[in-house]
Structures are given as structure tokens and as C-alpha cells.
Amino acid sequence: MQHEAIDWDDAYANAPHIPSAEAYPPRWAAEAAAFRATARGQTGQSYGPHPRQSFDLFLPEAESSGLVVFVHGGYWMKFDRSMWSHLAAGAVARGWAVAMPSYRLAPEVAISSITADIRAAVEAIASRVPGGPLVLAGHSAGGHLVARMLCADAAPGAAADRIARVVPISPVSDLRPLLKTQMAGPLHLDAGSAAAESPVLMTPRPGVPVHVWVGGDERPVFLDQARWLAEAWTGAALTVDEGRHHFDLIEGLTRPDSPLTGALLDGL
Template sequence: MSSDEGGIDWDDAYANAAHIAGADAYPPRWAAAAAAFRAGARGETDLPYGDHPRQRFDIFLPAGRALGLAVFVHGGYWLRFDKSVWSHLAAGPLARGWAVAMPSYRLAPEVPIAAITADIAAALPVMARLVPGPLALAGHSAGGHLVARMLCADVGLPRAVAERLARVVPISPVSDLRPLLRTRMNDSFRLDDAAARAESPVCHAPRLGVPVTVWVGADERPVFLDQARWLAEAWPGTDLHIAPGLHHFDVIEGLTRPDSPLTEAVIGPGAGG
């Protein structure tokens, strides 16, 4: 299947950096902000949830008793990055009294996307044991896919964990993986139609009773606006928030601020102060 089937260049359609001014500056800026944040944060880093070197997580703790645990799952098309680049995104929920955990996970092409989903499902019970109370999940891009997958019945979270889920916020998620079959990235994913369908949240019914807000930037690539809309339409009762003036790289920055609408979407209105 060619990347320009139907007149659409699917590789370009799913390329973010090529359409964001100064895109190359974002990853080093994120990494520097994350390192500075960790230098002054309470908590622990590199805690294991499995045997692989990437099956590790960091946890950041508020000054007092935590109101709950917010989990942030990073993106990078399941191909790149790790938890160390995003620590500063804990600042918003942390200032509101929530603990924040951030896992790394194995990457493609070493493992298929289904195994990455399994990594997050394995990490959640380990992280949840460290902090009582509600669990709020947020993830960006591929991480948005992964937190949405945690609501799908086939993932099989332990009941004690699933019953604590209070909110899930997929940020600019990839909710339907089938279009990626048309991209060169699939050389690494090795998806066929059946595997793409199995890993697509839009093809699963979500766990009932957990509020979901799909968050996406108004200035993102059209396919990411589509992906956000598809998930909101597939899961009845899901809120769709299109953040004006934001693109795929800055849509997550609200998590650095305790009073931002994004932070409030993750931990809930009026939670913490």
C-alpha cells in the first residue's frame, strides 16, 4: 500500500515536526525543563515494574498527603522518548496535591504496539500501590492511545485498579491505528489490519462510568483532529475539547500549571488547591 494512496501523502499527514515552526528546539527544551524539575522534586526515579531496562517509572510526591495519583504516559509514536523528557509536566497536578507517576515503556520495533499496551497495563498496578485514592490517566499522542487502551475490556486491568479510575484524558491521541498501515512507520510497527484494529480504542467499548475527555490542539494536523473526533464519537459521553491556538507540541504545556484547564481536566474541577 503506497503512502500516497488516494492522493494523500499519509507520511506527511501524520508528520508533526515538519509543520511546527522551531520543532527541533522542543525536545531539548523539554529535556532541560524536566531535569530542572526533578532536581527540586520530592519522590523517586527509576522504580521497576518489569525486568526490561525501559520498564521503569518515576513518581513525584506533593508536600502533604496525596489526594490521588495522576499518571502521565508520554508519546513519540511508540518509537522514541522516555519518561525523563516529561517530568516538568507533573508540576500542575503536583501543585494541586496529587502525586504524579510517569512510566517509560518498551519501544517499537523491538516489541509490537500490543506489547507496549501490556507494559502500561503492567505498570499501573505497581504505581497505584504507592498512592491510595483515585487514579487519573493522561497521555499524549501515542501515550493518548495507551491511556485510552486502559479503558478497554481486553486489557484486563485488575479490578482493584480499574475501580479507582476517576478520569482519563487522551491528549492528541491516535485512536484508530488503521491509517498508520499506509505510512512508512509501519515498517517498524509491523501492523496488519487485524492487529491495527485490535489496538485501536475506537474499535473497543470503554469501561463504563469513567469520565473521558479527549483533548486536542486546534492548530494540529487535520488527521489528529480527526483522530480526536473519532474517539469522542466512538465512546458515547466522551467530552471533546479543542484547545484554540495550540499545536501537537505545545498542547501539553498546560500540565505545567496548576490552574490550567488541562490540569483541571486531568484531576477534576476543584480538586486540590
């Protein structure tokens, strides 16, 4: 009996399997711009010399209860912080400061350099908002990057001691399957670098709760990637958000009372 070969590029492609996928990026951009127009805080704050090494910081009306850093996705190759500002709304409404960094993209740099960017961003942002706990959340490639912050080789300096929770949303936690895709070239991936950047192969910082969140209607490989991380990191929680796909899963962050915002902040 012959088994049909897996098309790995299609397996890791989200947009072709989401109805009206092309409508999401302009909607994100519009909602983000509308949020920035009324939000408190500062935009375009630098954490390094490259134009993409910058972040936006959104502040609540009163003194913040703590700091959330949200890292966007895009397979390490697309987007910037300006697309996602509205995702700060839920946490800001609950009294938290929220920062959103951009970072250098592949193919200009390899994933290891992007990991270093996020480490530098978290250090810089934490110094700007020195009080309260630090929560790291990220979507897709951003989920990979925030998970990396719990690994010893990427720990963000003194800010590592403030990390109270990490929420990887639809993360890519094992990069080795990407070697079978056409993305391997622009991502500068080979067997060594894929393993070196895979959180599932690392031991996380002890004592920091991790809650992996994934949509029930996501591509099977993303359900696998989420499960692999939850299984590899002892004590990590896993939530499968039924009825949600890779693009609409993050909408919960716009609402203070959503389960996803609760996964970031409840109990802190």
C-alpha cells in the first residue's frame, strides 16, 4: 500500500486554507491604526541601531500592574509591530502596559539573530517599565521567539527574573520540519541551526508557567507544534481554542474579558 507524499509547503501554509484570508492583513492594519490614534504611550522607541529594532509602548490610564511584551508572527519574514497595536487593547484595559517590538527579518538575518533581537528588545522594554511582573506572549513565529526567552542561551538578562508567564500562541516550537519546505532557504536553516533554535529540544527556565494556546481549526502541523511544546516542557498547559484558526485566534487579545487575555493575566 502506497502512502501519499506530504506536501510540506502546503502543510505549513495558512492563508490558502482560511476563507477570505486576504482580508485579514488590511483589517489588522486598520484596527491597529485606530487603536494607536487614541492610545496612551510612545511609538517608535529604539532598542538597537537597525530601523526595525524598535518598539511601541502602550500604557494604561493609571500606574501599570505589570508589563506584557507581544511578539508578532509572519514566519520570521513578514510584518512589523504596526500591524498589531490593537492586540494591546485587552491587557491595557486591565491596567497593564503592553509593548510590541519589531525585529529584523529573514532573509536579511537568520533566526538566531532574530532571537537575539527579541532578547535585546525585552531587556530594553523591561528597563522602561521597571515595576511589576513581565508576561511574554507571541503568535506563530512570535510564539517561537517568546518561548526562546525561557531558554538559557537567550535569557534576557536581568529581565529574565521578572518573567511571570509565557504564552506561546500557535508557536513553531520545532523548526526541523521546516527543513522540508521552501522556507528553509530564506530562513538560513540547516540541520544544526534548526535544532539550535527549537524550544522543544531545550530545557526552559524553571518556575515560570507556560500556557500554549492554539486554534482548533488550525492546520494539523500547528496543532502538532503546540502539543509538542506542551509535552516537551513539563508542567506547560495547552489550550485548544475550538472554532478558531491561525488568523482569528489572536482576536481575543483585543478584549479584556476573553479567555486568551485571561491566560496572559489572570492571577498575576
